[in-house]
Amino acid sequence: MGSFQTSVFGFFISQLCIGQLRAHLGTTANIRPIVVGRCYNYITLVTPSLRVDCEDIWRRFEESVVLRSSFNATVDYHQMFDAVPQTWPCNRCLFWSQTRNLMHSYTAVERHFWTLEDTLVGFMFNELVWCGREKRSGFDFGSCPPWAPSRRHPVYSLWRQASQNFAEMACGNVTVLLNGSISNAFNRQSMFGSVELDGLDPCRVDYVHIRVVTNLEGPFTESCSKGSIADLIQILRSRGFRWTCTLNDETLMNLQCVQNPEQASCQRCASGFSRGTEPPTDPCGC
Ligand code: APR
Numbered sequence: 001m002g003s004f005q006t007s008v009f010g011f012f013i014s015q016l017c018i019g020q021l022r023a024h025l026g027t028t029a030n031i032r033p034i035v036v037g038r039c040y041n042y043i044t045l046v047t048p049s050l051r052v053d054c055e056d057i058w059r060r061f062e063e064s065v066v067l068r069s070s071f072n073a074t075v076d077y078h079q080m081f082d083a084v085p086q087t088w089p090c091n092r093c094l095f096w097s098q099t100r101n102l103m104h105s106y107t108a109v110e111r112h113f114w115t116l117e118d119t120l121v122g123f124m125f126n127e128l129v130w131c132g133r134e135k136r137s138g139f140d141f142g143s144c145p146p147w148a149p150s151r152r153h154p155v156y157s158l159w160r161q162a163s164q165n166f167a168e169m170a171c172g173n174v175t176v177l178l179n180g181s182i183s184n185a186f187n188r189q190s191m192f193g194s195v196e197l198d199g200l201d202p203c204r205v206d207y208v209h210i211r212v213v214t215n216l217e218g219p220f221t222e223s224c225s226k227g228s229i230a231d232l233i234q235i236l237r238s239r240g241f242r243w244t245c246t247l248n249d250e251t252l253m254n255l256q257c258v259q260n261p262e263q264a265s266c267q268r269c270a271s272g273f274s275r276g277t278e279p280p281t282d283p284c285g286c
Helices: 003-024 031-046 054-066 078-082 100-109 120-125 154-169 191-199 228-238 250-259 264-274
Strands: 094-097 172-179 205-213 242-247
Touching: 031 054, 031 120, 054 078, 078 154, 094 100, 094 191, 100 172, 100 250, 120 154, 154 191, 172 228, 191 228, 205 228, 205 250, 228 242, 250 264
Parallel strands: 094 172, 172 205, 205 242
Antiparallel strands: none
């Protein structure tokens, strides 16, 4: 199984496990010091120019989760978002769908990209789980509902609002990383397809650069002109966006070779280096 395939498979399994665990596990232990601590980390070390009140953000977040009119009501975080007046620079936003692991390696080398996890809210709540209690106030540390795309779901609802804000603020060139080894690489039900795409503003965004990436050894299910990505391009055209689409950008393929050099398509590079020879002008040729 290819490295990308393995990681995508791993991602699915982990999502499945997370989904199952979420049905049993409750709010992340120590959520308050984690969230407030991440907030101080962000405003002190990551973006010292940002002026926010971390304790106030936490208070507003907690109120949204635990003081709902009823347990089944929509979870509305707008009070919390009002306390986070963050803007982000043009030309740097990276969106993705079904490519989370690769996105992390990509942004580690292409450091100018900004993802939702680089915003204060994304940074504070990354990987956390939370929910209120049905009959009493406070967080439920025993059990939370499994992930569901519903505004009544406390975790989904926050990510949905954060994703919408992220897309609405995007400007200049934006990039979207999609997985060409699956069908429905562009999925209208996903957060990218249902929230972020609609949030992009053709007056603020100059170009949408689509990067389609497949596993090194395939399957080569979708490309810029095939499958759901062609639908995405059609939507972009109809809304007046300018766009480009690249299949298997060299950096993305090389990143996969770094993660799994044994892949046949990476061998030229691996054998050349292992003999201590100079790298070829076109390193790896993959
Ligand atoms: N922490 C934990 N889980 C996350 C995070 C995060 N920071 N971000 C996303 N996830 C999970 C979601 O719970 C979802 O199940 O990853 C999965 C992403 O699903 P995909 O179908 O791969 O992608 P999509 O639904 O399109 O969402 C990705 O939304 O997160 C934003 O800006 C981000 O463009 C990206 C898009």
